[in-house]
Amino acid sequence: MGSTERSSVHALQDSRYEQLVQAVVDYAIYMLDPDGYVVSWNAGAQRIKGWRAEEVIGKHFSLFFTDEDCAEGKPAWLLERALSTGVAQDEGWRVRKDGTRFWALAALDVIRAPDGEVIGLAKVTRDITDRREAAQQLDAMRAQLFQAQKLEALGQLTGGMAHDFNNLLTIIIGSARLALNSHDPQRVRRLLEHVLDAGERGTQMTQQLLSFARQKALKFGRIQLPTLIDSIRLLIGQALPRAVELQIRFDESLQDVEVDGGQLQMVLLNLIFNARDAVGEVGVICLQASNCRLDGEIDDLHGDFVRLEVSDNGHGIDAKVLPRIFEPFFTTKAFGKGTGLGLSQVYGFARQSNGAVRVSSTVGQGTCMTLYLPAFAPAPDSTH
Numbered sequence: 001m002g003s004t005e006r007s008s009v010h011a012l013q014d015s016r017y018e019q020l021v022q023a024v025v026d027y028a029i030y031m032l033d034p035d036g037y038v039v040s041w042n043a044g045a046q047r048i049k050g051w052r053a054e055e056v057i058g059k060h061f062s063l064f065f066t067d068e069d070c071a072e073g074k075p076a077w078l079l080e081r082a083l084s085t086g087v088a089q090d091e092g093w094r095v096r097k098d099g100t101r102f103w104a105l106a107a108l109d110v111i112r113a114p115d116g117e118v119i120g121l122a123k124v125t126r127d128i129t130d131r132r133e134a135a136q137q138l139d140a141m142r143a144q145l146f147q148a149q150k151l152e153a154l155g156q157l158t159g160g161m162a163h164d165f166n167n168l169l170t171i172i173i174g175s176a177r178l179a180l181n182s183h184d185p186q187r188v189r190r191l192l193e194h195v196l197d198a199g200e201r202g203t204q205m206t207q208q209l210l211s212f213a214r215q216k217a218l219k220f221g222r223i224q225l226p227t228l229i230d231s232i233r234l235l236i237g238q239a240l241p242r243a244v245e246l247q248i249r250f251d252e253s254l255q256d257v258e259v260d261g262g263q264l265q266m267v268l269l270n271l272i273f274n275a276r277d278a279v280g281e282v283g284v285i286c287l288q289a290s291n292c293r294l295d296g297e298i299d300d301l302h303g304d305f306v307r308l309e310v311s312d313n314g315h316g317i318d319a320k321v322l323p324r325i326f327e328p329f330f331t332t333k334a335f336g337k338g339t340g341l342g343l344s345q346v347y348g349f350a351r352q353s354n355g356a357v358r359v360s361s362t363v364g365q366g367t368c369m370t371l372y373l374p375a376f377a378p379a380p381d382s383t384h
Contacts, residue, residue, distance in 0.1 A: 028125040031111070034118050036061050036079045048127050050097030061123065064094050066101065082108040082121055094125065103129040171198040220353075222376045223261045225289050225306065226250055232265050236272055241281045246272075249288040256376040257306050259353045264373075267349050271310040271369050274343070278314025278367060286311045294372065299356040304375035311368035317361040325359065346371075 028045035030038055037060055041053035049056075049064060056063065062075035069075070069092065082088035087109050094104040106125040113119050172195050179191040229248065240246060257264075268287070275285045289308045294301045317325065326347040346369070350357040354374050361367040 026126065028123070030123050032061055032079075032108075032121040032123055034083065034120060036075065036121075039120060045125070048096075048102070048125065049094070055097075064125075066093050066095055069093070078108055079121070082110055083118065086110045091128075102127045103132045165202060168198045168202045171195070220258060220260050222256050223259055223264065224256050225254060225308070228261055228264060229268070229287070232269065235269065239269065239273060240276055240285070243282040244276060244279055245284045247284065247286040247288075249286070251290045253291065254289055255291050255304065255306055257373040258376045259349075259355075259373055263349050267346050267371070268310070270343065270346055274369075275310055275312035275314065275367070278312050278316070280314070284313050291375070292372070298358065298372055301354075301356060301372065304377070305355065305372045306375055308371040308373060309368055311366060313366040316363040316365055317359070317367055318363060322359065322361060326357070 026044060028048045029042045030045050031040040033039050037058060038056050041051075041056055045056075046052055060075075061079075062070055065075050074090075074092075078088045078090055087107065089108070090104075090106045092104065093101045094106075095101055104125050105128045106123065109122045109124075110118055111120045111122055175191040175194040175198075179188045179195075182188050182191070236246060272285060272287070279285065287308075287310050289306055292305050292307045294303065294305050296302055325343050347357055350371055350373075356372045358370045358372075359367065360370075
């Protein structure tokens with residue numbers, strides 16, 4: 001093939017490529033020179049951002065950023081990152097020609113000549129405002145469900161707590177009366193110590209209940225499981241009949257997890273409520289946690305996880321019912337005994353936390369609910 005023919009083929013390819021780029025209207029696709037100035041502009045860029053090609057070609061791409069981002073040097077940082085690493089990605093507010101804002105998902109890729117020289121950058125931007133708003137609405141609904149579950153749990157906890165508070169008040173009032181009628185200083189001191197001990201126990205119960213009931217923003221972070229479970233140990237005790245034994249076991253080198261702590265508290269209470277209902281007035285519930293590594297065998301998850309199990313020796317779950325237990329509003333309990341939202345929330349929490357939940361059960365022997373939660377991994381150092 002001669003040079004003239006090759007030139008014609010390249011010209012045809014360039015023309016078709018230009019037609020393809022211009023036909024895309026859902027993405028803003030344009031090129032920048034190595035200094036960040038616009039050198040091309042497609043129809044999608046005009047539709048999303050509002051500027052015509054002749055209005056922006058030759059202008060710096062910082063034109064599309066908010067004043068706040070420009071003041072923080074974000075355009076320059078993205079350009080520098082792309083030039084140094086070959087690619088930069090970002091998600092945030094961008095500005096249209098008319099001054100309105102949209103939430104953008106953007107990618108910036110370096111373009112090189114055959115000899116390796118940087119000749120420009122390809123910029124692709126998508127308007128994902130609707131997707132972001134839908135995600136925010138979903139988060140709001142999750143928060144409402146979470147709070148509704150808290151209220152249901154509090155209703156179950158308060159009966160047991162009222163009984164315990166009554167016992168504490170009996171100790172306080174009885175000891176105080178005996179102290180008033182006693183002339184033995186040592187006996188008075190012992191009785192006052194009983195009063196103080198009962199009062200401190202009541203204060204601790206109240207603090208845990210108020211902490212649990214408080215409405216908190218959902219927030220992912222590093223959670224130490226032993227510390228978190230200690231914070232609700234008294235609440236768990238209120239939920240169990242006197243003859244139900246709770247066993248707690250942790251690996252000595254248990255890793256921290258990366259989840260929302262408030263949601264995890266609620267999930268654990270839901271699982272323990274279900275185990276309590278399964279064992280009745282007498283039985284054993286075991287809460288244990290151990291480290292594990294997954295290689296795709298559970299929901300195609302890979303990496304380091306913490307396996308959190310809540311098992312009981314109760315009546316078990318019928319095989320016909322087992323596939324439906326995570327469905328919203330599905331419950332085998334009598335009317336007024338539960339909403340059927342508890343296990344669906346457990347499932348949603350596991351998925352939202354990039355983990356998984358599994359259940360195994362044998363009728364007449366018991367049930368084991370297993371959560372797989374991602375182990376906390378420190379983020380690599382980065383600068384912005």
